[in-house]
Amino acid sequence: MDKKVIVPVEAVLTKCAELPVGFVPTPSAPYRTHRKAVELTQKPGRPRLKTAPGVPQRVPAATAGSRVLMWKQDPSVTEMGTRKAFLPGVILEGPRDARITFGQPGIAAVSPNTFGDFILSPNTDQFDAVHTFAVVRQTLTMYQRVLAAGDAAAPLPWAWNNGSNTQPLEVFPHGLPNVMNAYYSRTDRALKFGDFVPSGAEERMYTCRSFDIVSHETGHAVLDGLKPKWILSSAPPQTGGLHESFGDLTAIFLALSQLDQVEAVIAQTKADLHDKTFLADMAEQFGLALGRTNGLRNADNDLKLSEAGNEVHAISQVFTGAMYDILADIFTYERQPGMEDDAAVLHRVGGYLCSLLMRSLVAAPDMAATFADVANQMLRLAEQDGKPIEYRNFIRNRFTLREVVVSDVPLTDDVTPNVTLAPAVVDEPDAMQDRRACCGTMNHAQYFDLEDVLEAERQALARWCQGYKTRHDHTEPAASEELAVNK
Numbered sequence: 112m113d114k115k116v117i118v119p120v121e122a123v124l125t126k127c128a129e130l131p132v133g134f135v136p137t138p139s140a141p142y143r144t145h146r147k148a149v150e151l152t153q154k155p156g157r158p159r160l161k162t163a164p165g166v167p168q169r170v171p172a173a174t175a176g177s178r179v180l181m182w183k184q185d186p187s188v189t190e191m192g193t194r195k196a197f198l199p200g201v202i203l204e205g206p207r208d209a210r211i212t213f214g215q216p217g218i219a220a221v222s223p224n225t226f227g228d229f230i231l232s233p234n235t236d237q238f239d240a241v242h243t244f245a246v247v248r249q250t251l252t253m254y255q256r257v258l259a260a261g262d263a264a265a266p267l268p269w270a271w272n273n274g275s276n277t278q279p280l281e282v283f284p285h286g287l288p289n290v291m292n293a294y295y296s297r298t299d300r301a302l303k304f305g306d307f308v309p310s311g312a313e314e315r316m317y318t319c320r321s322f323d324i325v326s327h328e329t330g331h332a333v334l335d336g337l338k339p340k341w342i343l344s345s346a347p348p349q350t351g352g353l354h355e356s357f358g359d360l361t362a363i364f365l366a367l368s369q370l371d372q373v374e375a376v377i378a379q380t381k382a383d384l385h386d387k388t389f390l391a392d393m394a395e396q397f398g399l400a401l402g403r404t405n406g407l408r409n410a411d412n413d414l415k416l417s418e419a420g421n422e423v424h425a426i427s428q429v430f431t432g433a434m435y436d437i438l439a440d441i442f443t444y445e446r447q448p449g450m451e452d453d454a455a456v457l458h459r460v461g462g463y464l465c466s467l468l469m470r471s472l473v474a475a476p477d478m479a480a481t482f483a484d485v486a487n488q489m490l491r492l493a494e495q496d497g498k499p500i501e502y503r504n505f506i507r508n509r510f511t512l513r514e515v516v517v518s519d520v521p522l523t524d525d526v527t528p529n530v531t532l533a534p535a536v537v538d539e540p541d542a543m544q545d546r547r548a549c550c551g552t553m554n555h556a557q558y559f560d561l562e563d564v565l566e567a568e569r570q571a572l573a574r575w576c577q578g579y580k581t582r583h584d585h586t587e588p589a590a591s592e593e594l595a596v597n598k
């Protein structure tokens with residue numbers, strides 16, 4: 112009798128009907144026995160790390176990493192649902208890693224299963240912890256890759272990191288109970304997400320369950336690590352607009368970095384990005400809770416700078432809208448359905464535009480950066496990257512139509528090489544930011560220089576006291592003088 116132990120294939124097949132939500136296929140015991148037997152008897156694998164003279168040794172692929180289950184968009188985008196994702200790198204109970212940690216009192220830390228994975232049931236506290244961690248991790252990884260040098264990912268520090276402080280960003284998925292908002296806090300070194308019951312609704316809405324909201328807030332944290340002066344309310348309105356827009360664009364680029372999401376966009380729009388799509392709609396569930404059918408905001412808009420005034424949220428929409436148009440233009444230009452799958456092209460174009468924007472923001476001034484500064488950096492870098500001139504034409508045309516820059520030649524002509532375009536609509540020299548419609552981050556008191564206001568008041572008090580002392584030679588103020596001062 113043949114001594115080989117071969118488990119019949121029938122015993123290995125998993126019954127696929129009615130799989131539970133969040134099912135991730137994991138090898139069953141019979142299947143592992145079967146694989147082992149096949150490997151040993153019928154199909155021995157290649158020996159690992161075999162060395163031979165003159166042949167470079169193969170480096171084993173890093174095996175660290177975990178599978179997670181997460182929302183693709185948010186619970187309201189039912190046609191998308193959940194996805195399984197693989198997060199490379201070491202992820203420990205929490206979840207946490209070197210850069211991101213989970214710190215939510217009231218939610219037990221999530222332990223990985225025996226395969227090192229974090230697979231939980233949706234609409235539970237622990238799922239929320241994993242989903243939120245996963246989106247923050249994916250966002251940071253996306254930008255680390257953009258700024259990577261050689262084969263090493265860029266460290267991309269948080270705003271508080273330095274040679275002696277490597278503290279991670281702390282994530283609180285349920286950090287703001289009964290608050291209709293979410294924010295990034297530099298002083299708390301944290302992302303906090305609110306949950307609330309929308310008026311007229313029965314179910315509680317959790318902002319942490321939104322892919323868009325979590326990636327938007329993480330975008331603020333990433334940009335704050337690179338340009339710490341941009342988030343302050345004392346910066347010009349356009350600088351604030353860049354911060355807010357970067358949050359929205361982060362959500363778009365992160366979706367475009369995920370192949371299944373890109374395929375869904377192509378199928379939903381028939382490859383026309385100006386058709387209605389979840390990609391341009393931000394925070395759908397949150398928007399619905401506020402009675403808006405296009406999400407909290409819509410990247411596919413036609414706003415111009417002269418229409419936005421000092422309102423940072425509106426200003427941000429001008430930049431986001433221009434970038435979305437440029438994305439659609441480059442995608443249309445690069446499409447060759449007869450040669451390559453549309454989803455593959457959109458994935459690549461999204462990746463390039465993400466990289467171009469990030470590098471342009473890094474190259475822009477550390478203080479008081481304008482939209483024109485970033486647009487000109489995009490033109491310069493696209494030229495330096497050796498991209499077709501059409502790319503720069505799209506960038507120039509869209510930013511010209513949005514009244515960000517003035518073109519030196521008619522828009523029907525090709526862009527001038529090495530050009531730096533003049534700004535069109537600029538902030539008034541003393542313009543103050545109006546952050547009313549912005550997200551929780553931009554409205555957080557810590558970015559409003561309020562300590563400076565208090566300090567100015569303290570200084571004024573000190574000056575008055577000094578003057579009083581001089582006049583009265585250390586005597587206490589008389590009641591009549593106090594009254595006079597109070598008038």
Ligand SMILES: [Zn+2]
Nearest residue numbers: 355358550552
């Ligand atoms: Zn924001």
